[in-house]
Amino acid sequence: MKRLLSLSIVLLMATGAVAQERKRRVAVMNFDYSTVSSSVWHIFNSNVDIGKGVADILVDKLVTTGAYQVYERKALEKILQEQNFSNSDRANVATAARIGQLIGVDAIILGSITQFGRDDKTTEVGAVGRVTSRYGITGVGKKQSKAVVALSARIVNVDTAEVMATASGTGESTRSGAALLGSGGGSTASGGGFYDMGSSNFQSTILGEAVAKATDATAKLLDTQAGKVSMRTIRLQGLVADASGGSLVLNIGAKAGVKVGDKLEVSRAGREITDPATGRVIRKITDRIGEVTITEVDDLSATGKFSGPGQPKVGDLVKTIDK
DSSP states (O other): OHHHHHHHHHHHHHHHHHTOOOEEHHHHHHHGGGGHHHHHHHHSSOOOOOOHHHHHHHHHHHHHHEEEOOHHHHHHHHHHHHTTTGGGGGGGGGHHHHHHHHHHSSEEEEEEEEEEEEOOSSSOOSSSTTTOOTTTTTOOOOOOOEEEEEEEEEEETTTTOOEEEEEEEEEEEEEEETTTTTTTOSSSTTTTTTGOTTTTHHHHHHHHHHHHHHHHHHHHHHHGGGGGSSOOOOOOEEEEEEEEEEEEEEOOOOOGOOOOOHHHHEEEEEEEEEEETTTEEEEEEEEEEEEEEEEEEEEEOOOEESSSSSSOOOOOEEEOOOO
């Protein structure tokens, strides 16, 4: 009986250790929609960035299912703007890999929208191309309308730019007497709700329902591929922002991959060795002061207890301990 109890405890501990393994960290780029850009113009009467809308919805679904730790979309957009990455880079594997290294994720999810719009065989109701007063878009009303959305996604290794896994999803919605973005005209304006693909207004349309089904199917397949995503060994590098007694505050936090319990080396920059022929710095000498054990972490900073023979100060280097 005691042996069985001991075995059960060991199994529970092993299960707990597996459960505590960190999730794969991914970021989702805006989906490329160049293939369906003409359909977007026809539906919205403008160049709505449906690639961003689909990516936002997919992120919400991935966060809900929980197979991945997903990089925050607003933070990603800020990085892209700061680094001057254009919309044309959204489907570029090499560019995506560089972005992934920059933000410290295991993989980047790239995607394309391959179908977006109608797929019915009946004839137009009313004059083709007439702008309705309610929606401000070209006439798409039909006695029987069918919306179809198709997505494809790739999970890209940020170190090798290798495509580790793929997933795709299709969503369809059919409604009698409905237009792609509603169930008919009217005198009231719809406002900008249809440009927000996460809004309840858009999601209640047959096109919104098709988008939801396509992203849901894609997210489920991506979840099944999580085991194929290689987890990077996160190498941390930052600076001491504050040193008070035996406590240090660092200028890197959770967004850089710092976790409670991490032990980091603390060192101080010394002399630089230059190539006498070119004058280029070929080596930087640092003096090890000690190490810091992380006790608290927020997004942009971390606090830890210092141990070692040296006296740390603001500006000292912190990094992953080489093994």
